Amino acid sequence: MDFTAGGRLEVRLTGADVGKRVSVRCLADSADTDAKFTDTVGVLTSWDHGVLVITRRTGEIVRIPESSLVAGKVVPAAPARRRGPAASFEELARVAARAWQPVESERLGDWTLRAAGGFTRRANSVLALGDPGLPLDEALKRVRAWYGERELPPYIQAATGAEGTQEGLCAALEERGWRREVSAELRIAALAPIGDLDTDDTAVARVRLERHVDETWLQRYQRFGVAGPHVLKVLGSGPSVWFASVPGEGGVPSAIGRCVVDGRWAGFMAVEVDPAARRRGLATAVMAALARRALDEGASAAWLQVEADNGGARALYDGMGFATHHSYHHFRA
Template sequence: MLRRQDVGHRVVVRRIVGVSQDRTLYSDALGELVDLTETDLTIATEKGTLRVPLQEVHRAKRVPAARRPPAAEVIGLELAANDAWPAPIQSRLGGWILRAAGNWTGRANSALAVGDPDRPLEAAIDAVQQWYAAHGQQPLINAPMPLAAPVNAALDERGWTARPLTLVQTVPVPALLAAIPARGDLPPVELADAPGDDWFAMVAEHKGTLPAAAERILTGVPEVVFARVRDADGDLIAVARGAVTGPRRWLGISLLQTAPPARRRGIAQQVLGGLAQWATQRGSTRAYLQVEERNAAAVALYGRVGFSTHHTYLTREAPL
């Protein structure tokens, strides 16, 4: 049977789906294990998310990943993402990065567990807990999978819980541009070096009140751009942020948001295209974004323009 440390890995599950003529009927499902509780397991398959009661599971096991990026590539992308979302307080624990930003977003307030923490794993987890206690925050660890599988296993033993699985998705910038059709019937995408009050206000509707640390994170990158789209009346109907960081010049896309009345019109795709054009002018050839696996609408949107999952990560929370 599967265990908590298998979360984030590719698995196959054979489940009981019925009985016919005194014979048990089975169905197999292949995908990524995204949750495992005392009563159910959840896997992300090509056809969507499937929740299976444990009492229906006949057999389940981990299987080799279909495609696993090299560890160095995962670390490089995670470090580029850290540079694109810079927490105002950061410390090093060997290769791990401890980050704090007044609890605004998990990315900026978790220890990034990549590389060697320069001490035994149990001692590294102890050090993370001590560091966050000193900063008055609950300890969080961002564990990229399957790279940080030993970290997740150790945290399982300590009773740490997990937030919903996050997909780190990538696409070549030229492929992204090619996937977005030219649309003359939509309002233009405006790009600016600074966000502006209305941009912040729209983001706050989704992310909550933005503290001072949020502004430092969003604007504290040398190469950053803020996209906005307005309707005919001048009202803001879409926003997003782009940042180019790292030796490989990754374009990081974040905070893509469309006002409810303006959804399903192709505006979000146009915003992605505007960010891709901006990044191309700065020598970027690959883009990434981070999206929760359970956000089916967003995952579908990104899939339509060529994004695919590079790796995943779990944000782990220490017991209170």
Template sequence: MAVRSRIAPPPPSGPTLTDTVGELVGIDATHLRIATRTGEVTVARDHVVAARVIPPKPSRRGAPHRAVTIEDLHLVMTRGQPGVEEAWLGAPGSGWLLRAGLGWTGRSNSALPVGDPGLPLPEAVDAVEAWYDERGLLPFVMLPRPTGAATTDDPLGALLLERGWVEGNPADVLTGRTADLLADVPTPPGLRLTTADAPDDAWFAGGSPRLLDHLDAARQILALPRHQVFLTAHDDEGSTAGVVRVALSDGWAGVFGLHVSPAHRGRGIGRWLTVEALRIAAAAGASLTYLQVEPDNAPAQHLYRGLGMTTHHDYVHLALR
């Protein structure tokens, strides 16, 4: 992001404002902490006169949702589902992000390597193992990679496998231009839609079995993203037929937690909920969309690709068991 602030004390002549550009890594009642290319900068909140989000720079030619780097896209995605506790190994915004989320989802409970950890790889892995051990969590790494790449093609992936870590839980990251995904999908008969900026009991009641098994953790994690909308489909009897969440950050919309009750499947509810979430995202200015889906989840793959989403890259998790 870019933050414009007053210079204090003001100089006797010349500009009185300065711009700080970088990753916002901390905020409290009095100060902002911004990781810039040359180091971390602290800006007093009462000196800030303007701020704006700068989308990640493209790394290659092509549509914006395709041109963003894997690392920059993951930094956006972490804001859609963060950990309850997070720490950086290496420079904030460009090292390894360590995340702990009370055991709910690999996204919130894994180390995410997006750059240089500031240590030789073996020592960095030692630090990851120690960090998760201290919190009573299984050491877990999310390893992003270009589509088709093998885990052993990555030096970190190869090292983890050599050290006995186990590979599993792959996911495809799909992206698209939000405006291109807004299909004309009618409301399924007998349903009504509600939206809210926080989940209520009806939304949680429609969640996946894994969410319901980790309800306390889910409540804490889903309270963290700054801008998000929860959508709930209700049937004529007042029961929850389906739910989805859309998180908004850096010009991107992230679709999370789509789940349709088994009793209501086969009616197009998942497609309808997804498109309604994207309409909300488009109205909020999110021009690009991402989501994460398991490779073997054929119905979800068919739904999302049918709307026009395409593979950006994939990732795999590695665990020390």
């Protein structure tokens, strides 16, 4: 990694660069690695008391003692992705929120506090876009109290890794004792190729599409304790919602999926396959059938969310052309 045209290493960062994307090199901890230096790229979220805090694209927060710095500089934003439709972070965050609507919500400045009886963090967390209209510590106190009144753990959803994401908020939450429980990627792709996936048309023909979720679909989903009204409301929320299922033994579907069509976007979620029926192309068939219906409704772009540690799903979506737009995280007090 060259930090100057002549190959010399120097620190060209100051406290005024907080909030910018930077690349730094520091002396490695010899107890942890054989390498002499380690390199870190991310957003410089603070520089206080002789410690730099850098938030990487994945949301990982790295603390670097100033005394270990060898070189550092501000670097351009990550290059635009070559795959998938153009989209801003805020557009995608709001589209995803409309696909997982809460049972109740309340505004705190530009933030939205959301609750749905605890079913899915996406409907039971603060959508922290913009300014809460209060100093951060006071806003967090209000958040804890609001969720406490509902006997729910307080979560805040924040994102990293794209222009306009919330690296500063993530670092500030960690400094205040909030911990990242779950990280996931929001991925995007062109929609038409998903509808044209190389799959068995017979399998696609077996996929049933319905406007409403039924008991058999819920038996395959199993992401909740009891499917009360709050679960049905969240699953049924969105501008245009479709539920897919492939008939299976005992009346329980072999595979399911959910799609929310919202303008140009089609969001895919809840794609699950019976373990006994995996590697038969059923997930691909479900995705293709939902994509074709979304194309009929005028959508042209696709998005989905996949947890960072779900290697099988990540590989599946890689093959469908999905590329990561940004990462998002749920922080718990």
